[in-house]
Amino acid sequence: MVQQDETAPAGAATAPAGRRRAGWVLVLACAAQFMVVLDVSVVNVALPSIQSALGFAPAGLPWVVNAYGLCFAGLLLLGGRLADVLGHRRVFVLGLAVFSAASLAGGAAASPGGLIAARAVQGMGAALLAPVTLTVLTGMFPEGPVRTRALAVWTAVGVAGGAAGNLIGGALTEYLSWRWILLVNVPVGVGGVLPALRLLQQERTPAVGRPRLDVAGAVVATAALAALTYGLGQAESHGWGAPVTAGTLTAGLLALAVFVWLEGRVRTPLMPLRLFRVRSVAVGNLVLVLTGACFIPMWYFLSLYMQQVLRYSPVQTAIGFLPHTLITMAVGARVAPWLLHRVDARALILAGCAICAAGFGWQSRITPDSGYVDGILGPAVVVSVGSGMLLTPLTAAVTSGVPPSDAGAASGLMNAAKQVGGALGLAALATFAATGGDADDADLTEGYARAFTAITAVLAAVTVLALALPREDHAEPD
Incomplete structure (x- = not known):
């Protein structure tokens, strides 16, 4: 039997056998996290092939992305609570089983509806896995440098999963x-x-004393987001005044109101409303929703533009995305933290939003004859520098001023906000990019350009909204 330090978390063994076991737990948690994050982006490059193989209508194609993102975001907080109630091992294994079964069903799908349903169940599995991968690490590794190193590896693997999605999907x-x-x-x-x-x-x-599950809140929140996303998507084919559009949007807004009402009355809410009394949390998460509505759809429209208009292969498209990934990672991991010690976080957020708006303004000037340098690479450099400057201080802002007892809820809200913004943004922007049935290269390009113009306008508005974030006086001189 491995002897453990009684002051350490359960499973944090100090003997050599315990350290080996902890290392394998780290590998297991990182593999699950990589798989979850990978599937957020892995479908982007494959979208034209999926559309051709299964006969997706243009209005239905975004649901290959959104079905996963909506269920992931809507059930993410419930997944974290479920691990506390059922135990980490049960939820980890359940999450793996659900995710794997849904992946098998999606890979064998013979119709658009079958693939969308499988992607939704994948999102449910991801919502179980993502929180518990972090929890098993904090339970295995005691606080201090060892846990810090483990969490650094876990974070790096998550970033690598998002970065590798396009390359793996393309290949x-x-x-x-x-x-x-x-x-x-x-x-x-x-x-x-x-x-x-x-x-x-x-x-x-x-x-007795274990956390209660806010199942009703999770179900209502997911239903509200699905109705809003579906309603936005229907505007493309039926128009904003059509009964199906107005009806589903109204139903989504009513369900959202019911969710807020429920969260104010349950003992252990998924989203404690008291968090929104903190200005950095309220404004910061609104900024996250709006920026998610810009950055996540970017991959969708650029993937279609590169393959449908520029005639890139899936692998060429994946390689074409490398500047976005590498520059954002470099600026976010190196430059932004250095600047945060010297410049107010709000100033960095403002600058990042403004730079991104300029980059998307450039991206909106694409034509069917654009080359890679002026059509993809140039805008990518500007957008990636801006997003790298923006995301790190924004993450710091939305988690500042939160008491330790609410730190987990604030972190979950932040992750959900990005996914919700991406799903709603993609559904709304698809209406701007709609071109009709027999669209040629010029029509397709014009539609994508309209979407990028709308993103530019949203980011310009976010730049103004970010002025409402509190100023933090922590800048340090050189």
Whole structure:
């Protein structure tokens, strides 16, 4: 039996065998996190192939992205609560099983509806896995440098998953089939079940005093977001005044109001309303929703533009996205933290929004004859520098001023805000990019340009909104 330090969290063994076990737990948690983050972006490059193979209508194609994002965002906070109630090992294994089964169903889908349903269930599995991957690490590694190193690895793997999504999706789509962007999850997920059962301890959760689940809140929130997203999508084909558009948007807004009403009355809400009394949280999350509505759809429209208009292959498209990923990571990981010690966070957010708006303004000038340098690379450099400057201080802003007891809820709200913004933004921007049935290259390009023009306007408005963020007097001189 491995002896453990009684002051350390459960499973934080100090003997060599315990350290080996902790290392394998880190590998397991990082593999699950990589898989979850990967599937946010892996479908982008495969979208034209999916549309052609399954006969997706233009209005339905965004749901390949949104079905995953909406269920992930709507159930993310519930997934974290569920791990506290059922135990980390049970929820980890359940999340792997749900995610793997949905990936298998999606890879075998024969219709648009089947693929969308599978992506929605994938999002549910991701909502179970994402919170518990972090929780098992904090339970395994005691506070201090060892936990810090483990969390740094976990964070880096998450970033790498998002960055690798386009490359992996492009390679699998071109050399195998678009179906493999989903099927590749199956052996990873199934292969992780047995190690999880062996490595993770099952906590005893007492019947008295354990957290209650706000299931009603999660269901109503997800339904509200789905109705709003569907209503925005219907505006493309039926118009804003059509009964189906107005009806679903109204239903979504009513469900959102019911969600807020519920959260003010349950004992353990998914989204404590008291958080919004903190100005940095209220304004910062609104900024996150709006920036998510700009950045996540960017991948969707650029992928279609590169493949449908510029005739890039899936692999060429994936390589074309590399500047966005590498520059954003470099600026976000190196430059932004250095600047945060010297410049007020609000000033960096304002500058980042303004630079991104300029980059998307440039992106909106694309033509069917644009080359890679002026049509993709140039705008990518500007947008990526701006987003790298923006995201780190924005993350710091939305978690500042929050008491330690609400830190987890604030973090979950931040992650959900980005996904919600992306889903709603993609649905709304698709109406700007709509071109009709028999669109040629010029029509398609004009539609994508309209979407980028709308993104430019949103980011200009966000720049003004960011002025409402509180100023932080923590800048340090050189």
